[in-house]
Amino acid sequence: xxxxxxxxxxxxxxxxxxxxxxxxxxxxxxxxxxxxxxxxxxxxxxxxxxxxxxxxxxxxxxxxxxxxxxxxxxxxxxxxxxxxxxxxxxxxxxxxxxxxxxxxxxxxxxxxxxxxxxxxxxxxxxxxxxxxxxxxxxxxxxxxxxxxxxxxxxxxxxxxxxxxxxxxxxxxxxxxxxxxxxxxxxxxxxxxxxxx
Amino acid sequence: xxxxxxxxxxxxxxxxxxxxxxxxxxxxxxxxxxxxxxxxxxxxxxxxxxxxxxxxxxxxxxxxxxxxxxxxxxxxxxxxxxxxxxxxxxxxxxxxxxxxxxxxxxxxxxxxxxxxxxxxxxxxxxxxxxxxxxxxxxxxxxxxxxxxxxxxxxxxxxxxxxxxxxxxxxxxxxxxxxxxxxxxxxxxxxxxxxxxxxxxxxxxxxxxxxxxxxxxxxxxxxxxxxxxxxxxxxxxxxxxxxxx
Amino acid sequence: xxxxxxxxxxxxxxxxxxxxxxxxxxxxxxxxxxxxxxxxxxxxxxxxxxxxxxxxxxxxxxxxxxxxxxxxxxxxxxxxxxxxxxxxxxxxxxxxxxxxxxxxxxxxxxxxxxxxxxxxxxxxxxxxxxxxxxxxxxxxxxxxxxxxxxxxxxxxxxxxxxxxxxxxxxxxxxxxxxxxxxxxxxxxxxxxx
Numbered sequence: 001x002x003x004x005x006x007x008x009x010x011x012x013x014x015x016x017x018x019x020x021x022x023x024x025x026x027x028x029x030x031x032x033x034x035x036x037x038x039x040x041x042x043x044x045x046x047x048x049x050x051x052x053x054x055x056x057x058x059x060x061x062x063x064x065x066x067x068x069x070x071x072x073x074x075x076x077x078x079x080x081x082x083x084x085x086x087x088x089x090x091x092x093x094x095x096x097x098x099x100x101x102x103x104x105x106x107x108x109x110x111x112x113x114x115x116x117x118x119x120x121x122x123x124x125x126x127x128x129x130x131x132x133x134x135x136x137x138x139x140x141x142x143x144x145x146x147x148x149x150x151x152x153x154x155x156x157x158x159x160x161x162x163x164x165x166x167x168x169x170x171x172x173x174x175x176x177x178x179x180x181x182x183x184x185x186x187x188x189x190x191x192x193x194x195x196x
Numbered sequence: 197x198x199x200x201x202x203x204x205x206x207x208x209x210x211x212x213x214x215x216x217x218x219x220x221x222x223x224x225x226x227x228x229x230x231x232x233x234x235x236x237x238x239x240x241x242x243x244x245x246x247x248x249x250x251x252x253x254x255x256x257x258x259x260x261x262x263x264x265x266x267x268x269x270x271x272x273x274x275x276x277x278x279x280x281x282x283x284x285x286x287x288x289x290x291x292x293x294x295x296x297x298x299x300x301x302x303x304x305x306x307x308x309x310x311x312x313x314x315x316x317x318x319x320x321x322x323x324x325x326x327x328x329x330x331x332x333x334x335x336x337x338x339x340x341x342x343x344x345x346x347x348x349x350x351x352x353x354x355x356x357x358x359x360x361x362x363x364x365x366x367x368x369x370x371x372x373x374x375x376x377x378x379x380x381x382x383x384x385x386x387x388x389x390x391x392x393x394x395x396x397x398x399x400x401x402x403x404x405x406x407x408x409x410x411x412x413x414x415x416x417x418x419x420x421x422x423x424x425x426x427x428x429x430x431x432x433x434x435x436x437x438x439x440x
Numbered sequence: 441x442x443x444x445x446x447x448x449x450x451x452x453x454x455x456x457x458x459x460x461x462x463x464x465x466x467x468x469x470x471x472x473x474x475x476x477x478x479x480x481x482x483x484x485x486x487x488x489x490x491x492x493x494x495x496x497x498x499x500x501x502x503x504x505x506x507x508x509x510x511x512x513x514x515x516x517x518x519x520x521x522x523x524x525x526x527x528x529x530x531x532x533x534x535x536x537x538x539x540x541x542x543x544x545x546x547x548x549x550x551x552x553x554x555x556x557x558x559x560x561x562x563x564x565x566x567x568x569x570x571x572x573x574x575x576x577x578x579x580x581x582x583x584x585x586x587x588x589x590x591x592x593x594x595x596x597x598x599x600x601x602x603x604x605x606x607x608x609x610x611x612x613x614x615x616x617x618x619x620x621x622x623x624x625x626x627x628x629x630x631x632x633x
Contacts, residue, residue, distance in 0.1 A: 008581065014500045020471070020611050021468075023464065023467045023468070024463075024464045024465050024466070024467050024555045024559075025464075026464075027461060027464040027467070028428050028464045028465075041548075041562065057216075057220070060216055060219075061216045061220070062212050062213045062216060064213060065213045065216055067523075068217060068348055068520070068523065068524075069217060069220050071519055072217075072220050072221055072224050072520065073220065073224065073519065073521060074227055075224070075515050075516040075519050075520075076224035076227055076516060077514060078515060079228050079231070079232075079512060079515050080227065080228065080231045082515070083231050083235040083239070083512070084231070084235060086235065086239045086242075087235040087238040087242070090239075090243065090246055094331055094332075094333070095333070100334050101515050101522040101558070101562050102465075102555050102558060102559055102562070104515060104519050104558060105519070105554065105555040105557075105558050106555070107468055136454075160373050160382060170391070170623070173622075173623075173626065174461060174463075174464065174622045174626075175461075175619040175620070175622035175626070176463050176619070177464065177619075178615045178618045178619030178622055179615070179616065180616035180621065181615050182608075182611075182613075182616045183612075185611055185615065186607045186608055186612045187611040189607045189612070190607050192575040224516065225513070225516075228512050228513065228516065229512065232512040305452070309563075309566075310566070310567055340592065392629055
């Protein structure tokens with residue numbers, strides 16, 4: 001039953017493929033698998049940390065100011081992640097650009113804080129955050145891998161095809177992001193409801 | 197959003213709201229400051245290291261470097277440790293302490309976002325001898341090939357930016373031509389599939405060289421190694437006005 | 441790039457680097473509110489207005505943060521100030537113009553967590569725009585957002601009665617449309633501003 005809090009985020013309530021939340025960062029940085037993975041992990045960390053703190057504070061914060069408090073907490077963790085990534089790899093920070101800061105307005109995080117962590121215990125909230133975060137990372141990786149394989153013929157920078165492969169340049173551009181996500185959504189709705 | 201759950205505080209007073217907001221705000225602020233202070237040395241070291249590498253990259257043959265910034269009279273003086281002046285100039289010296297060239301910052305709009313780059317200017321040859329992209333968010337696999345494509349990088353082995361006879365402007369401002377049509381040493385061969393980015397790099401270099409090189413060239417003496425004579429009496433800067 | 445002309449900043453934010461179609465910012469309202477043309481126009485108006493306010497505010501905050509040398513507080517103060525400004529604007533409109541409130545009101549709370557607003561504030565700071573340039577950037581971004589939303593709503597209204605296969609219905613279809621629109625907007629890159 002506890003495990004369910006975790007698994008639902010990965011599959012049944014996958015944030016991107018099923019709930020279609022937090023798409024801005026998902027599309028913007030998923031043009032290579034590496035960027036997608038980094039963005040996913042950063043979001044995962046913020047999600048788990050903010051869920052934990054929100055759950056801890058849920059009796060302390062009056063509900064009139066809860067959204068403001070949640071935003072404060074989320075913004076803090078995003079700033080922490082921002083500086084940590086800069087310290088670990090400047091190059092990665094450049095690739096992700098301003099989109100790290102935009103994790104703040106990822107509706108997924110505020111949504112989980114509001115809908116789950118503010119009314120559940122800390123243990124369950126952490127599990128929920130981890131599940132949702134991993135589901136988000138997984139989805140981002142699916143997008144990034146497809147776009148990188150088709151768009152530059154490589155995965156994690158390693159060339160996959162023969163040198164004659166003509167990359168589908170469009171996959172790297174914004175429209176390719178929209179198309180890839182649309183294709184995954186279709187695939188997912190088929191999987192979830194085979195008789196639809 | 198879903199319906200709000202019944203939260204324990206039924207009738208919160210202004211005090212409890214203020215307490216929650218201020219309390220959370222304080223703790224958050226402290227946490228941010230702590231992380232900022234903890235990571236700052238690493239980040240600054242990485243930044244300085246990246247810049248140093250880039251300076252040596254765009255000035256082949258340089259073995260040491262020194263940063264300069266202009267004082268209020270337009271004279272270049274060694275820059276402070278954390279100077280953020282946009283006019284900063286990095287001078288590179290070879291193992292004998294002779295000036296190899298100057299590395300300059302330049303920035304401009306690329307396809308998606310600002311591109312910042314560093315270019316090496318060989319003072320004697322009056323040519324750009326290397327360009328490194330410091331910051332860009334160009335499309336991976338397309339625009340970012342300007343950093344890796346050997347053909348495009350070859351443009352900057354010796355890109356002519358010699359000054360006009362009066363020393364006030366560049367004789368032939370840098371221009372970008374279609375791939376494979378480079379005929380003159382001041383032209384840049386564009387990169388197929390990265391038209392906008394290569395045009396952007398060309399125009400960033402053109403704007404920056406036009407604006408800065410005449411003034412810098414007039415004060416080349418400032419960059420001579422410190423142990424030689426002070427740069428005031430160098431022939432290059434006799435009564436020269438600083439270009440706007 | 442401090443020496444860019446105002447017109448070129450406007451066109452750039454509106455067409456070439458359209459917030460929705462090139463930066464993927466503000467997708468949630470884009471997909472959520474683009475069913476009807478009329479709501480799309482209103483939403484676009486509301487977002488443009490808040491963008492303008494947010495742009496002015498964040499310009500001020502950035503000045504303060506630079507003055508007290510605290511860049512690490514940028515994100516947290518941007519988001520807090522934007523959220524409270526939206527709240528204030530909402531209260532102000534409700535008091536002064538009930539008619540306007542009825543047409544914009546329900547969208548205002550949604551806008552607080554719209555990434556386009558925070559994105560605008562962060563981008564204009566990163567690019568080092570001065571005051572007039574920030575305003576031009578905000579106006580361009582707002583116009584671009586409205587344009588994308590209106591185009592999208594027009595397309596979706598047309599497709600409402602079209603026979604579309606089941607798995608594609610809904611979000612997937614909207615995303616394919618957005619992809620095609622985005623491709624069309626890529627052409628504007630040739631404007632070269």
